[in-house]
Amino acid sequence: MFNQGLSLDQAPPISVPFRFFLTAPIFAMLIGVMFLIYPAELITNRFSSETIAMVHMFTLGVLSMIIFGAMQQMMPVLAGAPIKRAKLFATVVHTFLTLGTIFFVLKFLYYQNEFLIAAIVCLAISFLTFFITAIRLLFKVKYVTSTVNVMKLFAIAGVLTALLGLHLAGAHLSGNMGSNYLSFVNIHILLGIFGFAALLIIGVSFQVIPMFYVALDFPKSVQNRLPLSIFLLIISYFAFAFLDLNFYIYKVLFAIFFVIYAFHGLNSLNNRRRPVSDVTLWYWKVSLYSLVIAMLNWLFVPQDSSYFLTILFAFGFLFSLLQGMVYKIIPFLCWFHLSSKGYFDIPTIKEIIHEDLIKIHFYIYMASYVFFLLYGFFSQIFITIAAILFILSNILFFINCVLGMRKYASISKKEPLQTFVQS
């Protein structure tokens, strides 16, 4: 169990995470295209079919895509839990996630139930393969840490989100929505965004921020209690919905939990001992500040039809952070695989993808983020500009990832000068 992780012959092949990272920007570009094609009022109305299609393009095609890719790389290290037959596993999860996302979007754009049936089958295969494996591995970990605990909650939230999603898809298919349909939709959203996506980020940051930036640890009480509190709060939605309790209390509790997390994260980053100030750090900060603003907006701007909340949370908090994460993982893996194979004269981690190109991507992405927010105050033109910038930023995201991988591929074709790792 332990012999997995860093050593090359035991780490998953580089193609495992990379296929996920290369697919995500393509779906993100298509999201930008949808913003361009459809009228703003339609695509920002959370109940329209086009919005449901677009939101799932993001949650499945971008969020889940990057998270699944990163998790396959991180699991061996964070949890000491390897995934057997890594390539086959990645092929199944990736192929069916990609197809499932496409079918799902087609269903909500063209109203054909055959697409939904295909989407249900593909997504069920992808998600259940991933989560059943993840849950089995994580619950076998002998020496449990706070990160492993959060990852368990993440996996449970993920599988519940998927099951609820399948249930909702079934309701769409049969046309029988039932009286609790909206409650199921809401908990599906809460579990997916606050549970699946946010919990993973929280769990990983407990480990990554203090270690990689030589910074303060998150307080033990936060590490041990906060993720479980968030998880229980999500689940208690049922109680709030069915007992007709005041939802404002619910929102306040959520906001408090997330702000506590963001506060400690920012405090740690701002007091880091390392002098580095790379783009990943900027992404971390944008992400955590966006989270705080998203929560404040949720609490104090009742007239927001959840547009601001969605943009702040999805593009500000989640997608920013995941981009930063990909820019850390790709160069490191390229360097690591080459170094471990015995290649001697190789580019450093900062030369695999040129830092300036990453910065340009960051600036364009930030501009698109700002324009998306401005649309909330002004007119359609802002969302058009935002969409164009969003597409551009994701083209650059894709190009940057490809450039890194091509650099890796061109070097790994040559013979290593010296075999470094003597096993």
Place this chain on the structure above:
Amino acid sequence: MEETIKSFLTQDHRDCDEEFANMENAVASQDWAKSEESFEKFAKDLQTHFDMEEKVMFPVFEEITGMTNGPTQVMRMEHAQMLNVVSQMREDIAKQDKNHFFGLSESLMMLTQQHNMKEEQMLYAMADAHIQEQKSSVIEKMKELKRVN
């Protein structure tokens, strides 16, 4: 709380991280004399940490568990890989090549922290579980090694 192999070596990881950050700060300020000094301090501390593991703790662990080709072997390989990066960083300091140095230091940081996570979360916990009776003597010997270095 009683000192364990895990608490002692985890703290030593943090101390090495601290020296690593000092070294990076010195290089960032381009004070090359200071950079060299803090680099050597970091390299020495890192070597001492590896020695404490490879010369003291690992052999006891291997003897008790019978796992000579298991986790400790993987850790040794990773130590070697890290030392290789450290030696390249020494060249960059000599050449006063700040950019290349930070490219390498980032790689070393990623390598080191993944390595540390595995040690802290698994190997040290395993060591504490297996090396029961000799625990205090193992810790004492590691401390001794640290003192003489």
